[in-house]
Amino acid sequence: MRNTNKGFTLIELIMVTIILGILAAVAIPRYMTSVQKAEEAAEDAVLSAIAAGLESHATEKLMENGRRSWPTNPWDALETKPAGYATDNEDAGDDGEWRYNSTTNNITHMRGNGTLVHWDYDKGTNTGGNSDVVGTLGSREAGAGN
Numbered sequence: 001m002r003n004t005n006k007g008f009t010l011i012e013l014i015m016v017t018i019i020l021g022i023l024a025a026v027a028i029p030r031y032m033t034s035v036q037k038a039e040e041a042a043e044d045a046v047l048s049a050i051a052a053g054l055e056s057h058a059t060e061k062l063m064e065n066g067r068r069s070w071p072t073n074p075w076d077a078l079e080t081k082p083a084g085y086a087t088d089n090e091d092a093g094d095d096g097e098w099r100y101n102s103t104t105n106n107i108t109h110m111r112g113n114g115t116l117v118h119w120d121y122d123k124g125t126n127t128g129g130n131s132d133v134v135g136t137l138g139s140r141e142a143g144a145g146n
Contacts, residue, residue, distance in 0.1 A: 046098065058070060068134050069123075086098070095112050096109075119137060121137055
């Protein structure tokens, strides 16, 4: 009689497990890098929209008052706020959340991995006279997560 056992041997199962482990060891870091780059690209898009909104706001103020100025809250320069925008005056605390903290003058975003990223925002100082009151929008700075 012939042996009709069908299935995998223990050696074959161990080899498949080893191969899957090697693939996972290579794929997971690449996946995490891709996720981080995607979040950075999304942040760049939001900050570009804010910068364009601030310029538009300054132009409107120039037409109204004769001088350019930025709003106290940078989100006020946007007609459409990004997904995850919260109006609380503190740093972002939930995944994907965007906030403006007027105490620290920071725009903050909480990434999916719990990293809090912020950008300095300075609306400018009114020195009197007819000079423009526009400030600065800083670059990305990563901070500690929750």
